[in-house]
Amino acid sequence: MNTNGHDDVIEVTDLRRVYGGEGGDFEAVRGVTFSVGRGELFALLGTNGAGKTSTVELIEGLAPPAGGHVRVLGHDPYTERRAVRPRIGVMLQEGGFPSELTVAETLRMWAGCTSGARPVGEALELVGLARRSAVRVKQLSGGEKRRLDLALALLGRPDVLFLDEPTTGLDVEGRQSTWELVRELRDGGTTVLLTTHYLEEAEGLADRLAILHEGRIAALGTPAEVTAAQPSRVSFELPEGYFPGDLPPLAELGVSSHETAGRVIRLRTNELQRTATALLVWAERARVELRGLDVRSASLEEAFLRIARDAAVHDRQRPEPAGAGMSAGPRRTGRTGRTRQTKGTAA
Incomplete structure (x- = not known):
């Protein structure tokens, strides 16, 4: 059971992910453990390269872990994808929409692959794009494309919603309206896993959060608990x-x-x-x-910067391994090949 008294919807135990050749040469996720309760909003924070994306991709079932295990709604999201995928929605950092389709056409296309999809008009109203339904995707601003991303993630009325940097590119008004929508979804029972670089976003939205550094959890708790340590x-x-x-x-x-x-x-x-x-x-x-x-009192930003600063000092004091600098290191393709997952999508 989660500390909020709700059933755990996401369970992550000693999770590990390794990149590289045979045997692996870079451990991106190093024994991460946390849980997210039903109707809880959990934020993953960390500097670039901290392991946020690698962790979330494992929870979404896009790759098998090198160690540990993940459960989403009681199932392994990788080996039991058919049981998990219809019940989750994913908002990626970039959607990769067909540029010549209109906003409404894009949603109708996706709704055709989604069982129990919301009406297109309802999804557009939720994200404030109703008046832009006839506009081609290529004519949307960056912030409007983020709203379209969110509309697609919500199309299948997901039980679990993954939001990857959801307000990047939004103006102040758009960010505030997105926050309000996310709160309403959470209050309605949707479990939300959020990654963000906006610390005020995490502080204002998250019930609990984890700060990652070099693939490990450096701080875990409510925003108040994390800041109280500073x-x-x-x-x-x-x-x-x-x-x-x-x-x-x-x-x-x-x-x-x-x-x-x-x-x-x-x-x-x-x-x-x-x-x-x-x-x-x-x-x-x-x-x-x-x-x-x-x-x-200390802010979440101060806690975050303190963790990053302490980690940087630790890194400078760490002896350089033999042969350092001779290898280009792991080659990541980022999000190439990732497929959007929404409720009702065929496995």
């Missing part, structure tokens, strides 16, 4: 005539580190309430004003 910040301008040494001992304030920039003091603390209260009590007793006082 220090909060307090900054202010020193009152005129005061110096850093005039402040109470920072260790007594729960401060873990600090820096100065002119007369501005920036503190980092894992005890935000204690630090802020002590500073305000000191200022009240000293009868001074802490100008520019800014007190805030």
Whole structure:
């Protein structure tokens, strides 16, 4: 069972994926484990090359894992594709639409391969493309093509929805409307697995998330749990005539580190309430004003950057393996050959 009390719809256990020749020479996914409950929105984050796409492709059933196992709706998505594919929808980073077809023709073509498909007009209304139904695909903007991608993913009323960078290329209004639609789908019981580079998107949408680095999970939990592991910040301008040494001992304030920039003091603390209260009590007793006082908890962006920064330091300290630089490394074809999967599509 998932921590949200719902049945697990996606179960990933010690998942591994290897690229290369016989025996494999690059492990892109290295023992990833997580689960997603029914009606839960789970986000996968990570820098380029972290293993997000490799992980999602295994969950979608596009390739067999080199180790571990995946279950989607109780089935192996690779060996039991006929049981899984009719119940999932996939929004790829690029759809590869026939450019000469209109928007409506594209949807009608796909609906013909999808059992129980929504009416074309309904799908277009969902993504805000109803007024563009007669426009040829080649005339759509990048953001409109992303909406068409989403319409196709939703055509079969999927139980599980995979969204790969769903708002890339959308303007602010389009992004907000897509977020609202995704929330409605989640609230209606659809399980959503999201990959995104927009951290505010993950922070605002996800019930839980995982941050990947080099094929491993570096952080896992709710957005609040992941950010709580990072220090909060307090900054202010020193009152005129005061110096850093005039402040109470920072260790007594729960401060873990600090820096100065002119007369501005920036503190980092894992005890935000204690630090802020002590500073305000000191200022009240000293009868001074802490100008520019800014007190805030850590953000998901800070947590993400901290993980990436710590990983980069670790990488620089790692000894270079013998023969490094002599091989071009694994050759990836990216998304070449990927096929869209929507509810009702024949296996």
